[in-house]
Structures are given as C-alpha cells and as structure tokens.
Amino acid sequence: MTAALRFDPIRLPPECEQLRKEVRAFLAEEIAAGTFDPHKPQREDSDNPEFSKRVGERGWLGMTWPKKYGGHERSFLERYVVTEEMRVANAPVRRFFVADRQSGPVLLKYAPEHIKMDILPRICRGEVCFSIGMSEPNSGSDLFAAKTKATKTDGGWLINGSKIWTTSAHMADYMIAIFRTSAPTKENRRHGLTQFLVNMKTPGITVNPIAQITGQYEFNEVVFTDHFVPDDHMLGEIDSAWKQATSELAYERSGPERFLETYYVLTELVRAVGPKPDTRSAEGIGRLVAQLHTMRRMSVSVAGMLQAGKEPVVEASIVKDIGTIWEQQLPHRVRELAAFVDDNASNHATLDEMLGFAIKTAPKLTIQGGTTEVLRGIIARGLGLR
C-alpha cells in the first residue's frame, strides 16, 4: 500500500457523557433566558461578551491547557463534545472560538512565559477575542507570498501593510499574524515570514469592515501604519513561520465546526417532513444522516489521534475537504428534498428562512481556513504525489 490512511474507531470516553449533559443543560438555560435563538443561525456571529464569560466560568475554555495558565487539563475529546454541542445549538461562540481553538495553543507553544501568564487565563475566562492575520490583498491561498512588513526598530518591530478577510478583527483584542521579516530565499520561497502577537488595542491599526453576501460583517480589512510590536511579542523562530504553521493545521481543520456549519437545515427538514416521510424524503434524509455520521466518526477519530500525540495532518485535511463540501451542499440537498413539503408544515417559514441563509453562507465554507484546492494539494503530498 502506498498510502496508509488511518481512521481508528475512537469512542468518546464515559466522562464525556456527563459533560455533554451539562453543556446541553447550560445551553437550554441560555436559550430559555433569551441569550440566543437556536433557530436564528444568522445571529451566531453577533458578539456576546457575557455569554463568553459564562462559558469560561463553566470551565469550557482552554479545556486542554495546563492549570497554571487557567486551563483545565482535560482531553481533546472532552473539548470536542463542548464544541459540537455549541455548534449544533447555534450558540454565539464567535468571541471565544478562535482564541480557544487556535490562538491559545500557538501562545502555549511559542509565547514567552510572562505573556502566557497574562493572556491565557483571560482566554479561559472568556474575556478576550482573537483574530488570525494570514491573507493579504495580494496573497490568500498563497500564504507565503505575504508582504506586510515587520521592520526592526528599537525594542521591537514596526508593521506596515494590510491583512484582509480577517474574521472578527473588528471585535478582537489580539491578532496572531504573519509578517515579512526577510525576503524569501532561492532555495525556500516560504522563508522570511515570522509570527507575531499583535495587541489590537494599540495605535497604528485601522479596521475596516467588509460586507459579506450574507449581509453580515464578519470579516475585515486591517491596515497597519507604523504599528509597534514589542520584541517579546515575536512568536517562535524568526523567518520560520512556515515551520510552525503545519502542525497547527491538524487542530484547525478537523473539528466538528468543519461539517456542522449548516446542520440546522437538516434538523428543520426532518421536522418539516414529519414522522411518516415518503420514500423520496426518507432516502434523502437517510443518506444525509449516513454521511453526517461518517464525517463525525472521521473527525472524532482525528481528535483521538491528536489526543494520543499524533499529527494526522493528511487525515485532518481529508476531514475538512469532505466536511466542508458536505456542509456546502447540504442546504441545496435539503432544498430539493423539501420541494414537496406541505406549505402548512408548522416550521415551513423557519425552514425557508434557514435555507436562504445557509445557501448564502455555503460558498465561504470551502474557502475559509484553507481552500478545497489547497487541501487537496496537501492530501496529494501525503499520498506521495508531490
């Protein structure tokens, strides 16, 4: 065999079941209190600092991190349960999600101790929001073509240039960004970029919101003009961001958020067809549920491998490739299956509204966090083709 793909049948351990009950009860309370409406996914992006703090109080942020940084030293599989329950409920996770999934782990690995002690406990308390500065006006998928420059100055670096499509930058306290510290070399075009921690509340940063086709303003243009970043905010090795990027990807790419983004339309379809569906609806729902189940098993399997200290980069890319295409197609399949649903179905209006939003959301799902084309390149490399 050329390619040994591994998807071990990982099961969530028993402690996850108690945790799942607690998360469901918490979300039910929040819904009852009017914090959010599970039937309004379009509001999922709205900022909710109080909700974030309550999630932090429950101990559900920084779950896998060391206790000395405010973390809870629990497993990736327990974190998995919290993530999927929040996502399925359409809870407003935007404020803390990136910090918890991605930025915190980067800081844990590369930030100096005093910064870890300062920021990580605040992430765990749900107090800070992070954004990720990768794409630029002239470099998106081609990450290592980034040009925004960090120039050495006394005690730190001066940043000039701009990032774009930066999700949550308008509400973020910090950004983890890559900036150019040297020119690429002939041997390695990925050389010369360095990862930095940016305090968004300091001078020299302008954030311009960009309207999306959904009508939301999730992403932004971020312009840096002589923005000062202190020396101790450099993360990891100079000029070597490319070495640090790859292992992060397995965490970013394989979670339940990579196939559950439009899940709500499937629930509503099941409600609309009622307890005795015709053959066409039954087959359609059956196939979608089988596909969903399979993706979740793949995703849980990758989480289990991460927990075991492996770096399943290819498997994680496969989960994101298949998962995002599925969640992108889901509203269209649901639309077809709902074509003959009785107009008098009790949730007809809700389903229509959800479908409208999900169909508008769909195009971004295979672009954000690594396009389908980039993912397939990574998978092909894993197969030994490149």
Add this chain to the structure above:
Amino acid sequence: MTDADNIVAETAERIFADLADAQTINHDKNGSWKAPLWQALTDAGLPLSWVPEECDGSGISMAEGFSVLSVAGRAGVAVPLAETMLAGWLLAQAQIKSPEGMMTVAPASPRDHLMRNADGTITGRARGVPFAKDAKYIAVVASGIGGASIALVDASTCRIETGLGLADDPSDTVHFDTVKPVTLQSAPSGFDQNALLLMGALVRSQQIAGALETMLGIGVNYSGERVAFEKKISKFQAVQHNLAKLAGETSAALAAASSAADAFSSGAPLDDALFLEAAAAKIRCSEAAEKGAAIAHQVLGAIGFTQEHILHRYTLRALAWRDDFGSESYWAVELGKLVAARGADELWPLVASR
C-alpha cells in the same frame, strides 16, 4: 487494533499474497488457484472465524474477523470467505455447529423472505445469494409461527438458478421447495432476517473499504509511472486532486466500516445507535465505491478498462457488493424512516450517541 488482531490479519494477508496474486488470478482462465487458496484459508481456520470453538469453529473475536474481511476486500478475491464467515456466525446464533466446506447465507436481500412450515421444512425463494452454486451448505433465517428459526441446509437439496454479479462472481437464485434442513433451531429472541441483513451489510462494508484501499494504491502507483506530456501524470494538478478525492472516499469508507465493526464487536445491544452504525456504513461505503471506482478508472485511462489489467477486480467487486444484503437505497430509506419517527430534536442525540 491489538496485536492479536494483527496476527490474524497478517495470516490472512500472507495467504492472499502467496496464493491469490492478482496478476496470476487474472490470467488463470480455469480457476486452478481457488482450491489451494481455500485449503490454506481453511487450514488457518479463517472461514469459521466467527464460530466459537464449541461449535467447531476457530473462536476468533468479532474484531479479528472484521480485520480478516478488510484484508479480503483489499485482495478482491472471488472465494466465499466472507459468506462462509457470515454463515458460521449465523449458525452460531442458534448454537448450530458449522460443517466443513464453503457456505453461504439466505436471504441476501430484504425483498425475499423464507418461511418455516409447521413440519420444519423451508419454503421460499432467495435472490442474489452470493456463491450459492459453490456452497456445500446454506445457513438460513426463516420465519414461522412462534418466531424466526435458523437452519443449516444442504445446498444440494435446493434448486439453484445460477447467475453472475457485476464482477462475474456467482450471484444465484435459490429456491427452497419445502426443503428439509439438516438442522433447525429457534433463533434467539429478537433475532430475525433484519439482524442477518445488517451483519451482511457490515461484512460488505468492510470488503468495500478494503477494495477502495487497493484502488487508491493502484491509482497512486500508476500515476507515478505513467508519463504523458513529458511528465509523470502524478505531477498534473487535475490528477492529484482526483486522487485526493479518492483518498477522501477511501477514508470515509474506512472510517464508517471500522466504526460499525467496532460497535458490533463490543457487543452493544441492537438499538437505534447500532442500527445507525451499520446502515450508515453500508450507505457511505456504497457511495464511496461509486465515486472511488470512477476516479480509479479515470486515472488509469484505457488500460484500466481492459480485462488484462487487475483494476476491475476491485472496482467491479466494490460496485457489486453494494447490492448485497440491502443496497444503499434500501438502508437509506430504513434509516430515514427511523430518523423521522424519532423526530427532529432526537436526530442530534442519535448522531452524538457515541
């Protein structure tokens, strides 16, 4: 997988490597490879993997047995190993001892139902029974007054209309014209034809996932050898992306099949969650077979469309296996009905149940 699983799977791998080389089989017109292969599999106790020692089997665990099926799928071999394993498993449900020799099971399709008459004879027709013409015995589930029965039937007492599946493997219609079984016992409470079909679906899912692994291997290797437009075709992005999709379909099949096998091996009760595992495995593996086989053929071009090349041994078998023990359409309708009956708010708890 534990080390013990690996030993059983490695034994199977070695036997297939030694006695079922795909090139040799593909050129062997008279099937002379079959008898030595079957003998070696039998000597290793693999056909009766799932039969406990007290029923004259090898007493290999469920998990080990599934790993054998995965190896068999990768080998794409046309001997009734999976069918004999399934038959032995079925007979063991009613503590019926397994005889020696090739076996198969009936019914193999949800459209067919066999009846047990008051005098203990069996009546009915079973279509699409794999390898019935090669089998010495058929293990049967039949329903009758008082519940289902499991029976061991001598194949020579049945009328068999031979047929061929997509991959030219036997797929026969078996007529039970008031056939008197060799042994007949009551099925355990709750066990019926559906339980056999679910297990059959799982068996086929393992084999399909295995065949997809081989298709991926063949596709990747070929793309690294074949030169077109002055470079290896593996260097073309379109080919890379197609193979990445094949890897994705293979992964989905592996994940679905191994999860379902694991769930069944753990001895969990046949509840909605276990039904989801088995049905989803058959549905998703069948979908992967269609998409995966198409890509493998596309990568290999005309050479993969020849009898001469071994690719069809895996692609056609994976496609054929979709139809056995309930097609993906059948299981999707059943799963969809179950999901609808549970209601919208019970869908996520079902999906997230393990």
